[in-house]
Amino acid sequence: MKRFIGFIKKEYYHIFRDKRSLFILFGMPIAQIMLFGFAITNEINNVDIAILDHSKDVDTKEIIHKISASKYFSIDQLIEKESDIETIFKKGKVKAVLNFEKDFGKNLIKDGEATIQIITDATDPNTANTISNYVNAILAQYQKELNKDVTIAYQITPRTRMVYNPELKSVYMFVPGVMTIILMLVSAMMTSISITREKELGTMEILLVSPLKPFQVIVGKVFPYIFLSIINAVVIVLLSIFIFKMPVQGSLFLLALESILFIISALALGILISTISATQQTAMMISLMGLMLPVILLSGFIFPISSMPLPLQLISNIIPAKWFIIIIKGIMLKGVGFQFIWKETLILVGMTVFFIGLSVKKYKIRLE
Amino acid sequence: MSITVSNISKSYKTVKALQHISFNVKEGELFGLIGPDGAGKTTLFRILTTLLIADEGTATVTGFEVVSEYKQIRNSVGYMPGKFSLYQDLTVEENLEFFATIFGTTIEENYDLIKDIYVQIAPFKDRRAGKLSGGMKQKLALCCALIHKPKVLFLDEPTTGVDPVSRKEFWEMLKRLQQKGITILVSTPYMDEAALCDRIALIQDGKILEIDTPNAIIKHYPKQIYNVRANNMYQLITSLNAYEHSHSVYPFGEYVHYTDKRTDFSPEDLLRYLESRKLSEIEIEKTQTTIEDTFMELAK
Secondary structure, eight states, X not given: OHHHHHHHHHHHHHHHHOHHXXXXXXHHHHHHHHIIIIISOOOOXXXXXXXXXXXXXXXXXXXXXXXXXXSSEEEEEEEOSTHHHHHHHHHSSOOEEEEEOTTHHHHHHHTSOOOEEEEEOTTSHHHHHHHHHXXXXXXXXXXXXXXXXXXXXXXXXXXXXXXXXXXXXHHHHHHHHHHHHHHHIIIIIHHHHHHHHHHHHTHHHHHHTSSOOHHHHHHHHHHHHHHHHHHHXXXXXXXXXXXXXXXXXXXXXXXXXXXXXXXHHHHHHHHHHHHHOSSHHHHHHIIIIIIIHHHHHHSSSSSOGGGSOHHHHHHHTTOHHHHHHHHHXXXXXXXXXXXXXXHHHHHHHHHHHHHHHHHHHHOOSSOO | OOEEEEEEEEEETTEEEEEXXXXXXXXXXXXXXXXXXXXXXXXXXXXXXXXXOOSEEEEEETTEETTTTHHHHHHHEEEEOSSOOSOTTSBHHHHHHHHHHHTTOOTTTXXXXXXXXXXXXXXXXXXXXXXXXXXXXXXXXXHHHHTTOOSEEEEESTTTTXXXXXXXXXXXXHHHHHHTTOEEEEEESOHHHHTTSSEEEEEETTEEEEEEXXXXXXXXXXXXXXXXXXXXXXXXXXXXXXXXXXXXEEEETTEEEEEESOTTXXXXXHHHHHHHTTOOSOEEXXXXXXXXXXXXXXXX
């Protein structure tokens, strides 16, 4: 035990004397959260739209009024005929056109169904998607008001996403993702680098020719990073609560436990990387290419998994980050309890056990 | 026997690093492995310190087999790799303390063993190891390798890149450690250090050329060596090489070490020959054989 404590003490010296790494370690979460929270945003404000109203009745007027009253849209102009739509898009200012069908109000009352066409400028697909979501939300709202007195109680909202993030705040989407990335980066990359550094500097040779057991070396390496990762997770959650006013719906305790589970699985991955790389650079490259890219691209953090081609969807299943993102989105945004995420948790536990088993098996007690 | 090596061979992909190496080191002996870079010294050290597994042959250290009983060996040996392998971002004292802890001991417990060495680096104990000079680094590394009172000490080229004064001090320390009953296996590319060992093994290209005491090795040298000097070193070497009776010609500091094929060699003949080659200020005198001469002769 004394040996183990001595080893951990040494690791703390390494971490706290390397000012640059320390800065990355604690500066990065803050910078990333700020970046994703403020700069990279999917939100829209005062988007110019045009209206083509074939009906011009009470209902269309009411809808147009609601749309223009929202802060998201401002009505740039009213157009009279279909052929204007293309010319108006070509000018580039207007991002969307709402096209009400003829006899909109009449149809709504008679058939209980009326059609409105939302034409968006999809040169920027994200914005286009968001605009259509926003319009849908406003329409749904109006529909709900209409149905107020009617007995048909059912109302299906067009997009589930909005249920949990009615204001469509993108920072709410990014926080779980950023947290995943940071934990992955700190845990996996830092451990793999710190183990390969011992190899590179030749100190591994001395550590091997000592009574230290492989288990003690690995746990000693991992232990400080568990601690640092937890601090990072806390910082991220605090930032998102206090700066972005993000509500954490579920249990903080459950969130903490799941985070620790994910941290351990990332650390195990880090050890695994260190067993196959001989230099710090290789370890860093493998961590970046092999972990960061899949985490960013395939975990559902930025791009929804459901819209990926099938092969990529299948690959996304083996990425621990995907499951962790599902779990923390569930806890943070939906406030679900353990009974809703036990499956994902189990998968993560299984992966962790697998990685630890593999890295203990691969850990070399000799030089080659 | 403290170390036994029998018939050890080791190859890396295409290179035969060690070929059928056998030798023994007695308890309390200071044994030197003398050979140039790439001779296989480090590979042999790594096999004996259980870091590598030999392709062939067996070896024991303090009675334990290097493959099957590697754990016992790791408990009882001190190893100082050729490359400086301490934590550069830790101070002198922290390094020492770390190595003491992982071997389950304390600095105080074995202080008497490292005292002579440690007092020399003690003034710098709060300095980061990475900021020490070459000689200081080696002294610290030796302290760290000694802190758990090992039975056998493996030192892989401990004086490479160290200034002559520190080198001398370092070897004096090794002598003192030897008196405390520690078996020492040391490798070096410096032939002058070989004379300080009890016994040496000359090693080249993975083969042992000769094993004996330094004196015996020098005595085995079959020829009388002459120091030759002239006004033009380059001209001298080419002339000597061209001389029909020349056996060996090696530059050695400001002299050239020359041996002749004939048993009845007379320096006057050589003097006349060299003068005919337009060399002047010629000196020719008998000299003592060194380990280096032996090595060059064996490695021929």
